[in-house]
Amino acid sequence: MSECFIGLMSGTSLDGVDGVLVDFTAAGAGALPMRVIGHEWLPFDEPLRQELLALNSPGHDQLHRAALAGNALARLYARLVAQLLKHCNVPGSDVRAIGAHGQTVRHRPGAFDGTGYTVQVNQPALLAELTHIDVVADFRSRDVAAGGQGAPLVPAFHQALLAREGYVVGVLNLGGIANLTLLGAHGDGSVTGFDCGPANVLLDGWHQRHRGGAYDAAGAWAASGHVQPDLLARMLSEPYFALPPPKSTGRDLFNQAWLDGHLAVGAPPAAADVQATLAELTACSIAADVQRHASAVRDLWLCGGGAFNADLRARLQRRLPGVTLRSTEAIGLPPTQVEATAFAWLARAFVHEQTGNLVSVTGARGPRRLGAWYPSK
Numbered sequence: 001m002s003e004c005f006i007g008l009m010s011g012t013s014l015d016g017v018d019g020v021l022v023d024f025t026a027a028g029a030g031a032l033p034m035r036v037i038g039h040e041w042l043p044f045d046e047p048l049r050q051e052l053l054a055l056n057s058p059g060h061d062q063l064h065r066a067a068l069a070g071n072a073l074a075r076l077y078a079r080l081v082a083q084l085l086k087h088c089n090v091p092g093s094d095v096r097a098i099g100a101h102g103q104t105v106r107h108r109p110g111a112f113d114g115t116g117y118t119v120q121v122n123q124p125a126l127l128a129e130l131t132h133i134d135v136v137a138d139f140r141s142r143d144v145a146a147g148g149q150g151a152p153l154v155p156a157f158h159q160a161l162l163a164r165e166g167y168v169v170g171v172l173n174l175g176g177i178a179n180l181t182l183l184g185a186h187g188d189g190s191v192t193g194f195d196c197g198p199a200n201v202l203l204d205g206w207h208q209r210h211r212g213g214a215y216d217a218a219g220a221w222a223a224s225g226h227v228q229p230d231l232l233a234r235m236l237s238e239p240y241f242a243l244p245p246p247k248s249t250g251r252d253l254f255n256q257a258w259l260d261g262h263l264a265v266g267a268p269p270a271a272a273d274v275q276a277t278l279a280e281l282t283a284c285s286i287a288a289d290v291q292r293h294a295s296a297v298r299d300l301w302l303c304g305g306g307a308f309n310a311d312l313r314a315r316l317q318r319r320l321p322g323v324t325l326r327s328t329e330a331i332g333l334p335p336t337q338v339e340a341t342a343f344a345w346l347a348r349a350f351v352h353e354q355t356g357n358l359v360s361v362t363g364a365r366g367p368r369r370l371g372a373w374y375p376s377k
């Protein structure tokens with residue numbers, strides 16, 4: 001049976017969908033224990049992006065709207081799968097399963113009734129119908145049901161990729177949210193992983209509001225501004241930053257309203273100065289987490305779209321002078337492919353009846369098999 005899997009990831013940045021086709025029987029670039037045969041990215045069209053963004057906060061007739069957004073997302077996922085298979089010259093029948101993350105619109109594990117929920121808009125049945133490939137979806141709910149955060153789920157994959165005896169290493173994913181995996185920081189085999197806070201989500205939003213365009217390319221606008229120490233200190237007083245792991249977050253907390261609340265105090269700074277301060281907030285909160293949880297770390301691998309933000313990288317480097325920061329490209333996996341590959345890996349774990357969560361990361365009561373199965377026939 002084939003060991004080819006597709007991973008589809010659309011994260012909090014709401015930029016679009018990354019998809020990879022991965023062969024787990026072959027060795028890849030560098031020392032990678034898998035071969036990424038191909039990668040494709042498709043942007044959200046503006047109406048879908050706006051609707052997914054709107055579904056992050058309470059609004060009118062959301063069950064109906066979320067169902068239709070799920071259909072639209074499944075069609076986009078299917079289009080990406082078709083494109084990926086075509087460019088890789090691989091027939092769909094060679095793919096064992098697709099791991100389709102869906103779009104997180106609410107993430108409140110442990111809240112309200114003590115169990116809480118995590119909601120990914122998705123329509124895996126339609127994806128199976130359109131692609132004729134089996135689909136694994138809803139990776140997070142089982143971990144939440146077991147008392148966990150349901151996030152981050154990528155640390156198990158980072159461990160499989162990078163853990164070495166006597167080696168303390170970190171992986172920092174700079175998506176909409178920043179999540180950090182620390183391997184070996186508390187002895188061999190130990191894994192810590194959690195969401196630090198915002199990576200790009202506030203930077204993107206502020207840039208879109210004042211400059212248009214999806215994001216601040218290379219962080220050039222942020223680099224032109226001056227960090228406002230009072231604003232930075234106010235934002236850093238957010239209680240989430242001081243919480244011990246396990247913890248995870250999303251747009252539920254870090255959104256434009258959160259930023260506006262902090263800006264409403266005191267004289268409004270120039271827009272570029274706010275952007276600089278937001279970049280510093282990302283760097284500062286991450287650096288504090290690295291120092292608090294893994295002061296022995298010497299290598300920090302960067303992935304997610306924020307790895308291309310030169311200004312953000314420079315700010316991080318200034319705050320972590322003893323740490324070597326490098327893109328995951330150097331280990332054979334470009335930054336845009338890491339998360340999607342992790343969901344191909346998690347789909348494979350499901351198919352092989354293996355558990356996918358790490359209790360040291362999510363805080364779940366025990367290891368669980370993650371996902372739900374949508375057969376193609």
Ligand SMILES: Nc1ncnc2c1ncn2[C@@H]1O[C@H](COP(=O)(O)OP(=O)(O)O)[C@@H](O)[C@H]1O
Nearest residue numbers: 011012013175176200215217218304305306308
């Ligand atoms: N060249 C670049 N310069 C600065 N930021 C970038 C660049 N390319 C991508 N990004 C940032 O990365 C984000 C997308 O990262 P991604 O890993 O896809 O996040 P998510 O998983 O949340 O969707 C963009 O929204 C943008 O903020």
Ligand SMILES: [Mg+2]
Nearest residue numbers: 011013015016
């Ligand atoms: Mg993305």
